[in-house]
Amino acid sequence: MTAVSPDAGRIWTAARGPLLIGVIILFAAVVVTLLRGSGEGGALDPRSFQPEGSHAVARLLEQNGVRVELTDNASSVDGATLFVTQPDLIDPQRLADLSLRASSTVLLAPSPGLRRLEPETRQPGCPLADGAGAATTGGFTYEGEQSCYDSTLVRTGSVTTIGYGGIFTNRDLDEEGNAALALSLLGQHERLVWYMPSAADRSQQKSLTDLVPDGWKYGALQLGVAAVLIAVWRARRLGRVVPEPLPVVVRAAETVEGRARLYRRSHAASHAASVLRQATRDRLAPLLGVPPGDDPSEEIARRTSRPVTSVRALLYDKEPVDDRGLVALAASLDALENEVRKA
Structure with missing residues (x-):
């Protein structure tokens, strides 16, 4: 399945650069406006010897x-x-x-x-x-x-x-x-x-928006509306997610091996163990007539004569495991599944 429109992550990745530049420019403009005219040498400054000074x-x-x-x-x-x-x-x-x-x-x-x-x-x-x-x-x-x-x-x-x-x-x-x-x-x-x-003096009594001319406010409103329309246009979905033929055929074994390598590289043995337990429960539930999501431990124990506590520990234990423990767990789950199928 392939989505035909960009997701929020892609839109943010594309837009964050221009947005950051715009924020920096706006901040610099506000600082220059507030500080402009400070210091000696300005017009009508009684300390200034310039022609426009006083x-x-x-x-x-x-x-x-x-x-x-x-x-x-x-x-x-x-x-x-x-x-x-x-x-x-x-x-x-x-x-x-x-x-x-x-x-x-x-x-x-x-x-x-x-x-x-x-x-x-x-x-x-x-x-x-x-x-x-x-x-x-x-x-x-x-x-x-x-x-x-x-x-x-x-x-x-x-x-x-x-x-x-x-x-x-x-x-x-x-x-x-x-x-x-x-x-x-x-x-x-x-x-x-x-x-x-100065503008800084006015800002002590007025908010920043009061210092912005009305024309700038109207222009900012127009830019905001345009930005929203562009975002809606770029983010719209052209329809439901549709299946596409893969350009190459990937064997299931390769997919499993690839995911296993990723788990091993990230040292995610405990996560792999949880996946194995969940997969075993999902496969056994239809065989046992247990609704999906319910605990099948008692039904498994009844059919295999195993203690309920050991079955539940095998299917739900969350203790961390290493690579060797993961191999042992896979073998134990496989043995349990075979026993249920033969019962």
């Missing part, structure tokens, strides 16, 4: 008596100005709690904005930023109680939202009134908490 504005703030505290946790913001470089990476409720505790808050380009404007020099157009004058602004526009620079900078209560962070970078700080505007926003109090959240 060491210059941090230095100016310190020269004006403002203590700059860089953090990726922001657990203590009471009485300070809170500057959040990536508000979208923080749980909204936590961000609201931090803003209530801080004396003033500056949020950089949170989403969603009303519309997007190209960065360029703009006039303040509001009393809030008259002291700074023209500055490089753009990015998102917002609604607020006070609106400046074509609504790219707004203030509501103690929370200021700015749509473009170029004024805080080493590259653009010395242009127009960028430095004055940056100092006026970040230097409102003697202590500035410079909060640089």
